Amino acid sequence: MKGNYSVVIFYSTSAAIRAESLAKKDELIVKLIPVPRNLSSDCGICLRFNNEDKPKIEKILQDGKVEYENIYGI
Amino acid sequence: MIYLDNAATSYPKPKEVGRAMLHFLEKVGASPGRSGHRLSIEAGRLLYQTRESLAELLNVIDPLRIIFTLNVTEALNLALKGLLRPGDQVVTSSMEHNSVMRPLRKLEKRGVEIKVVPCSSQGVLDPVDIEKSIKKNTKLIVLIHGSNVIGSILPITVFGEIARKYDILFLVDTAQTAGCYPLDIKKDNIDLLAFTGHKALFGPPGTGGLVIGERVDIKKLNPLKVGGTGSQSESEEQPDFLPDIYESGTPNTVGLSGLNEGVRFILKEGVDKIRQHELELTQKLIEGLKEIPGVIVYGEDQVKNRVAVISFNIKDQLPSEVGLRLDEEYNIMSRVGLHCAPAAHKTIGTFPIGTIRFSMSWFNTFEEVDQTILAVRNISRRV
Numbered sequence: 001m002k003g004n005y006s007v008v009i010f011y012s013t014s015a016a017i018r019a020e021s022l023a024k025k026d027e028l029i030v031k032l033i034p035v036p037r038n039l040s041s042d043c044g045i046c047l048r049f050n051n052e053d054k055p056k057i058e059k060i061l062q063d064g065k066v067e068y069e070n071i072y073g074i
Numbered sequence: 075m076i077y078l079d080n081a082a083t084s085y086p087k088p089k090e091v092g093r094a095m096l097h098f099l100e101k102v103g104a105s106p107g108r109s110g111h112r113l114s115i116e117a118g119r120l121l122y123q124t125r126e127s128l129a130e131l132l133n134v135i136d137p138l139r140i141i142f143t144l145n146v147t148e149a150l151n152l153a154l155k156g157l158l159r160p161g162d163q164v165v166t167s168s169m170e171h172n173s174v175m176r177p178l179r180k181l182e183k184r185g186v187e188i189k190v191v192p193c194s195s196q197g198v199l200d201p202v203d204i205e206k207s208i209k210k211n212t213k214l215i216v217l218i219h220g221s222n223v224i225g226s227i228l229p230i231t232v233f234g235e236i237a238r239k240y241d242i243l244f245l246v247d248t249a250q251t252a253g254c255y256p257l258d259i260k261k262d263n264i265d266l267l268a269f270t271g272h273k274a275l276f277g278p279p280g281t282g283g284l285v286i287g288e289r290v291d292i293k294k295l296n297p298l299k300v301g302g303t304g305s306q307s308e309s310e311e312q313p314d315f316l317p318d319i320y321e322s323g324t325p326n327t328v329g330l331s332g333l334n335e336g337v338r339f340i341l342k343e344g345v346d347k348i349r350q351h352e353l354e355l356t357q358k359l360i361e362g363l364k365e366i367p368g369v370i371v372y373g374e375d376q377v378k379n380r381v382a383v384i385s386f387n388i389k390d391q392l393p394s395e396v397g398l399r400l401d402e403e404y405n406i407m408s409r410v411g412l413h414c415a416p417a418a419h420k421t422i423g424t425f426p427i428g429t430i431r432f433s434m435s436w437f438n439t440f441e442e443v444d445q446t447i448l449a450v451r452n453i454s455r456r457v
Contacts, residue, residue, distance in 0.1 A: 012315065016118075018138055033110075
């Protein structure tokens with residue numbers, strides 16, 4: 001059973017922080033959190049967002065050319 | 075005390091710079107990009123904010139294309155050694171600082187062809203001469219934007235256009251211009267912009283960087299150093315994405331926090347306002363010095379083609395002696411000698427004796443200029 005949140009997993013912390021900055025500029029509610037244990041990423045942090053914002057988050061990542069590994073529901 | 079050595083390192087800095095550095099040491103402390111805890115994330119945010127501030131100042135769309143280095147020298151070494159291969163040709167000018175000339179001479183021994191295009195004794199570089207030097211194997215044009223010796227400014231936009239016309243890259247050394255002269259990586263047709271934090275950007279020493287434009291293929295720009303990045307730790311190979319590919323080892327977070335505030339200060343005041351103040355100071359100082367019998371001021375009269383860097387000599391007096399008297403008797407900090415730019419001094423005809431250099435910043439005043447002119451006048455009379 002999935003919750004209300006998803007996370008974006010990145011290759012680097014810099015990309016995660018850039019995504020956070022861009023999302024906050026669009027007034028989305030996001031949070032940088034440690035990568036959940038069941039997911040693997042070397043970059044220790046990921047960006048958590050509300051599931052309903054997924055299209056907006058994807059657009060931000062695309063428009064800002066932010067490289068990311070994947071998006072997972074948590 | 076009158077500090078006129080801002081072309082070496084700016085002093086004083088805006089108050090916020092030191093405060094931000096202390097804040098980092100006392101309240102943040104941690105390594106960015108290494109751990110998932112709150113302090114590490116905060117350190118990462120501070121680094122990113124510094125990139126964002128610089129991106130705003132230089133019109134860079136993606137802040138992650140700004141790579142941090144120790145200073146402009148390291149940034150230039152990264153660009154030159156990373157791009158140029160044996161058999162390539164590189165075109166440059168006779169006004170360059172040793173931060174460009176020495177890496178180039180080193181590369182020359184490994185088979186890179188160097189073409190040094192002469193400038194006039196006023197530091198003027200003819201775009202036609204640059205264009206004529208371009209050959210089939212030319213890979214790069216590298217130019218100093220503002221001369222650290224005579225303050226002359228090169229019209230980089232024109233040279234950038236030439237680079238685009240021949241599909242080669244354009245690297246600009248902005249050590250003397252970033253922060254005090256309008257710069258726009260897009261409008262100025264720059265592919266690689268090397269900057270230093272500790273001069274007109276008002277950061278502390280140990281900060282600088284390279285902006286990597288969209289035309290640069292990072293697969294063809296080798297890193298200067300490789301190592302731990304906090305990313306892809308499962309691999310013993312260097313990551314291939316920005317900024318990690320060029321940023322190994324724990325960065326200078328303390329210094330970069332300070333640099334962020336230096337750049338924020340410039341954005342708040344406005345580059346145009348800073349430029350205008352420096353122009354007025356430069357005009358006044360040049361006019362005052364030129365009125366003194368026996369004083370030779372180098373470079374163009376037109377201050378609009380200058381940054382606030384002025385080189386001069388007093389007839390029959392050695393620069394080192396003048397510099398010492400300025401310091402000891404008048405409390406004026408200048409720089410004398412060759413300013414790490416033997417090629418530039420050969421161009422203006424002051425090699426090997428050099429010159430006395432005054433370089434100003436936003437924080438200098440008209441009163442200081444008046445006192446400086448008076449001091450030089452007295453020294454010229456051997457009073």
